[in-house]
Amino acid sequence: MNTIPEILSKQRTFFKSQKTKDVSYRLSLLKILKQEIVSNEQAIYDALKKDFNKPEFETFISEFGLVISELNLVIKNLKKWVKPQRVKASMLTFPSRDYIYKEPYGSVLVIAPWNYPFLLAIEPLIMAIAAGNTVVLKPSELTEHTSKLITSMMQNVFPETVATSVEGGVETATELLAQKWDYIFFTGSVPVGKIVAKAAAKHLTPVTLELGGKSPCIIDDTVDLKLTARRISWGKFLNAGQTCISADYIIVKSSIKDAFIEALKTEIIKRYGETPKESPDLPRIINRKNVLRLADMLEESQIVFGGEIDVDNCYIAPTILNIPDLDSKIMSDEIFGPILPILTYDTEQDIENIIWNYDKPLALYVFSKNNAFIEQTIKKYSFGGGVVNDLLIHFGNHRLPFGGVGASGMGAYHGKTGFNTFSHDKAISKRGNWTDPGVRYAPYKGKFQLLKNMFKYFS
Numbered sequence: 001m002n003t004i005p006e007i008l009s010k011q012r013t014f015f016k017s018q019k020t021k022d023v024s025y026r027l028s029l030l031k032i033l034k035q036e037i038v039s040n041e042q043a044i045y046d047a048l049k050k051d052f053n054k055p056e057f058e059t060f061i062s063e064f065g066l067v068i069s070e071l072n073l074v075i076k077n078l079k080k081w082v083k084p085q086r087v088k089a090s091m092l093t094f095p096s097r098d099y100i101y102k103e104p105y106g107s108v109l110v111i112a113p114w115n116y117p118f119l120l121a122i123e124p125l126i127m128a129i130a131a132g133n134t135v136v137l138k139p140s141e142l143t144e145h146t147s148k149l150i151t152s153m154m155q156n157v158f159p160e161t162v163a164t165s166v167e168g169g170v171e172t173a174t175e176l177l178a179q180k181w182d183y184i185f186f187t188g189s190v191p192v193g194k195i196v197a198k199a200a201a202k203h204l205t206p207v208t209l210e211l212g213g214k215s216p217c218i219i220d221d222t223v224d225l226k227l228t229a230r231r232i233s234w235g236k237f238l239n240a241g242q243t244c245i246s247a248d249y250i251i252v253k254s255s256i257k258d259a260f261i262e263a264l265k266t267e268i269i270k271r272y273g274e275t276p277k278e279s280p281d282l283p284r285i286i287n288r289k290n291v292l293r294l295a296d297m298l299e300e301s302q303i304v305f306g307g308e309i310d311v312d313n314c315y316i317a318p319t320i321l322n323i324p325d326l327d328s329k330i331m332s333d334e335i336f337g338p339i340l341p342i343l344t345y346d347t348e349q350d351i352e353n354i355i356w357n358y359d360k361p362l363a364l365y366v367f368s369k370n371n372a373f374i375e376q377t378i379k380k381y382s383f384g385g386g387v388v389n390d391l392l393i394h395f396g397n398h399r400l401p402f403g404g405v406g407a408s409g410m411g412a413y414h415g416k417t418g419f420n421t422f423s424h425d426k427a428i429s430k431r432g433n434w435t436d437p438g439v440r441y442a443p444y445k446g447k448f449q450l451l452k453n454m455f456k457y458f459s
Contacts, residue, residue: 004136004175007164011107011134014161020104020132023082027075029129033157034071037064037122040153044118047145051117052314053284058238063119066396070123073398073415074130081130081419084428091458095432102423104132105206106182111173111196113188114140114286115242115336120210121150124185125163127418133183135163138176142286181205183422187244190334190359190407208411208421210244211404212334215363216355217247217391218345218377221256222369228389229263232340232367233271235391237318240283241338245363245384247391248335251354254344261320261342265305268318276317277308284314285337291316294337297330306338326357348376355381360406365391384408 002010019025037044044064048054084099108128112121121139128135137154139147151165158164166172177184177199186196187210200207219228236247252260272279285291291311298307298319306319321341324330330341345351355364364383368374374388384404385394394400395414403412413421439447439454 002160004166004172004179007136007160007166008107008179008181010161011136014159015104015106015134020129020134020162023079026130026132027078029158029162030071030075030078030126033126033129033153034068034075036153036157037067037071040149043149044146047149048118048143050145051114051143052240052286053282054239055281055283057281058283059118062239063116066119067122067126070126070398070415070418074126074419077416078130078419081416082132089429092454093429093431094437095435097430097432099428099430101426101428102131102419103426105422105424106133108133108135108183108185108422109176109179109181110135110137111176111184111186111188112137112139113244114142115239115244117143117146118150120187124187124413124418124422125154127413128183128185128422129163130419131422133422134161136176137163137165138173139165139167141167141169141172183207185413185421186210193409208403208413209409210402210411210413211362211407211409212244212336213361213404213408214248214331214334214358215245215361215365215383217250217365218351218367219250219252219256219260220366220368220370220373221253223256223367223389225256225259225263228367229260229267231390233264233267233318235365236340237268237271237282237338238392240285240316241340242283242286242336243392244336245392245395246336247340247363247365248361249331249341249343251343251345251351254346257342257344261304261322264320264340268305272318276306277310277313277315282318282338285316287314288312290314290337294335294339297333297335297337298339299329301328301330301341304342326354351377352380360384360404360408362404362408363387363392363394382406 045056045059048059082102084101087098089096089098110124117140125135125137139150147167154165180203184200184205184207190211193209193211272282276282291314294316295309302322304320304322306317308317316338319339324341360382362384364386366374366377367389382405387394398415401412401417402414403409
């Protein structure tokens with residue numbers, strides 16, 4: 001087994017061979033990767049089931065299906081994406097033809113999280129390979145079965161000089177971050193994101209940080225309560241709430257709060273039964289440590305529904321909390337679990353006081369039939385991305401960039417945006433030789449006004 005520095009050294013040597021810049025070579029690897037993933041479909045379902053009881057349906061809709069869709073998109077469009085893009089030349093550089101070339105960065109490090117351990121490892125891997133980079137992937141140590149499967153699949157698809165998986169915990173991540181990379185892509189928590197950014201800064205390495213935060217969901221009094229409760233119940237409790245773009249808390253018009261809570265209770269029972277612990281459709285919390293973290297958040301909270309905790313089985317029931325204080329534990333950090341606090345508002349100033357109490361979130365959701373209120377909300381608050389009258393679905397459109405802003409992250413990916421993320425835009429001007437205007441050459445006497453006119457009219 002090669003050491004991390006040895007792996008990186010061999011990948012750098014291979015990258016310099018220019019082989020990864022061959023689009024046909026990239027496509028051949030991606031097609032083999034697709035075959036490997038398809039042939040391991042059931043194994044992927046089984047691994048996620050073992051790791052935290054994830055239902056096959058949720059694995060397909062939120063991991064397997066999205067990965068295959070991304071692969072199909074890249075395989076279909078890569079030859080078009082890599083072509084140099086002709087841009088309009090400037091009269092100041094006449095005569096020239098100007099282009100943007102897509103160039104791979106080189107050696108890329110991808111650090112994946114545990115909450116969607118297959119999707120959030122493989123999707124950035126796909127785009128990094130598509131852009132012509134070599135890749136070292138670190139899957140999460142918390143999802144042991146999925147990580148081992150990813151490692152095995154990558155060994156079957158890629159030469160180690162192109163892409164490899166390095167498993168391990170904090171020590172492994174620390175050693176990986178100590179190396180000099182050409183690009184780092186990290187998905188995870190804000191505190192760890194700061195560690196990654198600090199490590200990257202030592203080498204001036206560009207980064208994409210996909211983080212999280214307290215993503216609000218605003219509900220006014222014009223909504224269809226039954227439909228709103230159904231959609232929020234789905235989006236909040238998918239993956240047991242362990243989703244970076246999950247609604248972290250609700251801000252509902254005070255006049256409909258009680259009716260909304262009742263509608264939400266009805267939906268939870270309809271989807272998961274009177275005893276959700278027995279439902280085959282509700283995943284578990286990833287480990288005991290996170291169950292205890294969530295249990296601590298619930299202390300001194302006013303639970304109006306749910307609240308059952310089984311630490312040994314990593315289970316927390318879908319839980320609704322009534323109007324927690326903004327200084328309470330549950331409102332001090334991202335929840336990342338099946339717990340939904342309900343806050344209220346009467347005026348738009350109330351909404352501002354809540355949302356602006358926190359850093360910029362990864363997502364924001366608004367449920368309303370009032371278009372003026374919707375547009376004002378979208379424009380007023382800064383957040384990574386969002387949805388009107390639903391949760392999470394913006395993640396599923398490859399034409400929309402996905403990423404955070406401020407404390408919720410930097411950079412974006414998905415679809416062509418992902419290819420662009422792992423590509424450097426190299427600017428090239430190809431100067432013609434058939435004429436050579438003399439205005440830029442000394443002596444400058446008598447040319448200054450002509451120069452100013454050129455900048456005025458041709459810039």
